[in-house]
Amino acid sequence: MRRFRLPIMSGLLAILLMATACSGQQGKGTGSEGNAGGDGDSKEKPVTITYWIDPRFQLIEGMEDETKNYGDYEKIQAQKFMDLHPHVTIDIQTLTWDDLPKKVPVAIAGGTPPDILRDYLGRTAQYAYEGVLENLEDLLPKEELDDYIQDYLDLYTIDGHLHALPAYAWAAGLVVNKELWSKKGKENLLPTPENPYWTIEQFDEAIQAIAEKNKVFPYAVQIAVPQGDQGILNLLWGFGAKLFKDGDYSKTALNSPEAVKALEYLVKLNDEGKLQPSAVTTQAGEIDTLMWQGQLGSVSDTLAVWARLNAAKEEGKTNGEHDLVMVHQPNDEGVSNGVPVGPTGFAVFKQDDEYKLKWVIEFLLYLNNTEHQQVYAKSAGQFPVKKSAGVPMKDDANYRVLQKIIEERGLEDMGVTHPKYAEFRVLLQPEIQAVLLKQKTPAQALEDYERAVNKILAK
CATH class of the missing domain: 3.40.190.10 (Periplasmic binding protein-like II)
Structure with missing residues (x-):
């Protein structure tokens, strides 16, 4: 293997x-x-x-x-x-x-x-x-x-x-529409190209500055389909959680206090209306539309977002000004995580x-x-x-x-070359959905995820 x-x-x-x-x-x-x-x-x-x-x-x-x-x-x-x-x-x-x-x-x-x-x-x-x-x-x-x-x-x-x-x-890093902060004179709350890092506390302060109920959503994460796993994992890594630890593919390491804290934070954002609307069902294209319409503050994405934005402009699908900038996913205190590749x-x-x-x-x-x-x-x-x-x-x-960011913080392991990757990749997204729908607590969801993944890995 x-x-x-x-x-x-x-x-x-x-x-x-x-x-x-x-x-x-x-x-x-x-x-x-x-x-x-x-x-x-x-x-x-x-x-x-x-x-x-x-x-x-x-x-x-x-x-x-x-x-x-x-x-x-x-x-x-x-x-x-x-x-x-x-x-x-x-x-x-x-x-x-x-x-x-x-x-x-x-x-x-x-x-x-x-x-x-x-x-x-x-x-x-x-x-x-x-x-x-x-x-x-x-x-x-x-x-x-x-x-x-x-x-x-x-x-x-x-x-x-x-x-x-x-x-x-x-x-992938965190793509931020700086224009939303500039309009409120709050761009000083964002990281800079020279120092693209920020803490969860700093992120909280920044997103509070632009949040408008049912109008501007500071943060999006794709939860509807398994292909959005890099965004979910990026959030979890920001709190110090790992999918696998030190290359050990015999079991997942995601069920951890760090992951519980990350999911509790995600629930908080959703309850406060700071995630995209209908977060558990929003497709990637709908998240893009929110960004193009000037309603989305940030989302985990790649450099390809600029090409998509240009295409949307050509097709007349944008509204207002956009100033997208790349920064790092916010980190919990003491965490220094890398990025997915x-x-x-x-x-x-x-x-x-x-x-x-x-x-x-x-x-x-x-x-x-x-x-x-x-x-x-x-x-x-x-x-x-x-x-x-x-x-x-x-x-x-x-x-x-x-x-x-790559040179200074390194990369994270998504397990993409594991022979069972396709099987365990699809298991995370429904657990996150259950958490946001209040069907499970973060701890219960992570326990269920761990049990299901380890059963696959043991085959």
Whole structure:
């Protein structure tokens, strides 16, 4: 069983954040770009590649008119590849965030998975444990693998095999709409880029300054679906709670006095109307809408929120001014917690046609070349994983703040590469719902969670 190692991930980000661009290496390892649809392709037999994607990229810088919808950029990529190789047909399907954990397992069970899937490590790792993915270490050129930050390859190596090819990684802090505080002359209550940290007591004072009953909600956390777990965990870590302790995956460590205190605090915020309305059922899109309408003060999120805000502005879905800034999740006194991090990559499902596999790999290399990685990272507000991609957003102030937090506070363990991750991930959210609905006390919910998780881990 592969274990998530926090020191490796900390080293990973440290290396990543110090990486510098190597402009002469763009397109490294992409043999497809060296053949501009030459005579060699004219003799190739037709092949169709299915490529399933998450709804990640929209309004790409410099291509705004061409990329108004999710999937537009990937269709442009595919068309360029097909122009280079006319015998190849790329069939793209854009899945919603809700569909990703549902449709892919159904397709696998039915024997009709895509050829290439772009998705989060927490899900692709589970497909690796199921044995339905190609092992990539022997299918990719050595010079291609040498261009990756090694710790990412280590993270993607399960049972000795590279189960997918990493592309970019998110890290999450607390995104604050500073404009709400500025309008009241209270921006001095917020952390600064030079010192992005604050205590729970300072956070309380700050959110009290902008709270308006049924109008302005100072804090949101997504509780409706398991995909919002990073926000819930970010709050729990701020009080010193841990999902697992010191890499011990035999049992969860979440049932603790620190977690009880965190949930009691969450109940207090909800009772006072300082959480988003209908907190137990609010979807991610509804939380975004509250932010775009100037009704939300803060939410745990990634750098991708700025791209979503720009898209909302383009679509006329915003109201008023927005000044979003990245800070750290508030900490209880004496707590110094890190941040969650999660990479996305490309998984190749097992092929029984060697000829098709050759072209699937060729397309994979094209999708993950240096130029595309830079676009991915910049457009999604994430970190690239190739050395040659450098740090595309180094001039962005909020990017630098998140860098600072990572370097000074480190990372937290979400257990994403555990083989039972998909099973225990879904257990936290209903317990939080029960607490906010007053069906359980925080202590009861954590005891029930611990019992259910440990039963899974013991299998």
